[in-house]
Amino acid sequence: MxxxxxxxxxxxxxxxxxxxxxxxxxxxxxxxxxxxxxxxxxxxxxxxxxxxxxxxxxxxxxxxxxxxxxxxxxxxxxxxxxxxxxxxxxxxxxxxAVRPSPPDDDPDGFSWDGYGLNPRATGQLMVALLLNCAYRVNESDMFCRANGFFQEMTMQFMGHGTTGKTVGLYGFGKVAKQAARLLSAMDMEVLYTKRTRLTPADEAKWGVQWVADADDLITRSDYVCLLVNYTADNAELFGEREFKLMKPTAYFINVARGRLVDEQALIAALRDGTIAGAGLEAFRTEPPVVHDAYVPAEFRKMDNVVLTPHNGGATYxxxxxxxxxxxxxxxxxxxxxxxx
CATH class of the missing domain: 3.40.50.720 (NAD(P)-binding Rossmann-like Domain)
Incomplete structure (x- = not known):
């Protein structure tokens, strides 16, 4: 048998x-x-x-x-x-499942031997969410589907783009590394903050600039990207205070964990224009908080929010x-x- x-x-x-x-x-x-x-x-x-x-x-x-x-x-x-x-x-x-060790000559996982594929895919999805916000792709798509007709070169969906803009990486692990090289290539100033500063050589390698004060990173950035691991100590790391530090034209991107964010504070910030919008890959309403993960109804009603179902590693x-x-x-x- x-x-x-x-x-x-x-x-x-x-x-x-x-x-x-x-x-x-x-x-x-x-x-x-x-x-x-x-x-x-x-x-x-x-x-x-x-x-x-x-x-x-x-x-x-x-x-x-x-x-x-x-x-x-x-x-x-x-x-x-x-x-x-x-x-x-x-x-x-x-x-x-046995996870292969990184090759000695490729500790950051850029080879195509299977190591580093998930961080790479998640980092690229983060960039996709950022670009969607920068060029208001989701809103434009919904408009085209609903109306059919459009005014060529309309100002209705003007975006901030990426050229000359500042992106702040709150945390700098495997996913952030994968994203940083793409962001630098898009003519962006890439800031990062973490507990331990990188060496000058590594900062040059990734094209990033150190910001010691996390509040400073949040205040300066046009796109704030949350990239830290969740622990009980950093639950609701981002709340009303942090969103009020952001520019009203800035976007919040979360590809980490939903429990890092005070979700009601984020909803309020999006509703009242404290921030311009968000790209969300993770939500509070996921296991282990609830069994069946779901996207809160408030986010689903907002045109200025781009949503993906916590699926960052979803490449073949x-x-x-x-x-x-x-x-x-x-x-x-x-x-x-x-x-x-």
Whole structure:
């Protein structure tokens, strides 16, 4: 008998094809919501392996009576989403996707060997959101679809563009590095702030300028891009105070985590013209805050907000590499432990 594998959402074909070579594969079919805990519990009774994405909850109920699980493929433990004590006592093998180490000659992940693909894709999406705001692409698209007719060279959708403008990178990790080289090429002044300043050589390498005071970065920037990791200590890092520091013509871009932002303060700043607009990839209403992620209705009603569904790594290369590594971990366990 071949093992039965339940995949918690649609994933790229290379990973599915590999899994199908070694087992019977069932894929959760919906793309407008995450798999529920009840559906996961049902899958654990009829499946031997779960293929989980990073937001999939792993709770004690998955290991209850009737469960046939022997292995779960996932990207790694998350105390907010995973019941680590129940996992440890279940006897179910947790199969972590192996992430390749960066090449010695390419520590920043610019090679095409699979390393650095997700930060690269997320950094490029950040730039896409910025450009959308700079040239008001989303508003122009909606206008063209709704009206059909237009006035050539209209002033209705004039934008600030990027040439000669200042972008502030609040945080400077892997994603910011990937974005910085593109922003510099777009004739922008690129500022950054972080706890530890880069060396002069690295600042020259990335084309960025250090700003020690985060408030100064916010005040000077035409585009403020939030790029720090979320921790309990920096929850709601951006709130009413920070938005009031921004220029009224400035845009706020968030490709980090929704919980870094006081969302009601952002909504108010967008409504009353404190800032010009926003490009949002992450929202407070995501796991682990809620199970089914959703975009607040207030943002969906605003023409000056560009929205993407927390999907920064959504290129065939990036998502394909991520899911293939998890599939390889499951297949390795099948080869080592599955008894026909």
């Amino acid at each position: 071949r093992p039965r594998i339940f995949v918690t959402q649609p994933i790229p074909q290379p990973a599915l094809e590999l899994l199908r070579e070694h087992g019977h594969v069932e894929v959760f079919p919906w793309t407008n919501r995450d798999v529920s805990l009840d559906e996961l519990e049902s899958a654990s009774v009829r499946s031997h392996y779960l293929f989980c994405m990073h937001e999939t909850p792993i709770r004690a109920s998955l290991f209850g009576p009737g469960s046939q699980l022997v292995g779960i493929g996932y990207s790694g433990p998350d105390p907010e989403l995973h019941d680590l004590e129940a996992i440890a006592s279940s006897g179910v093998r947790m199969l972590t 290369a990036s998502r394909g590499a991520q899911t293939l590594r998890t599939a390889e971990a499951i297949v390795a366990d099948i080869k080592a432990n599955w008894k026909n």
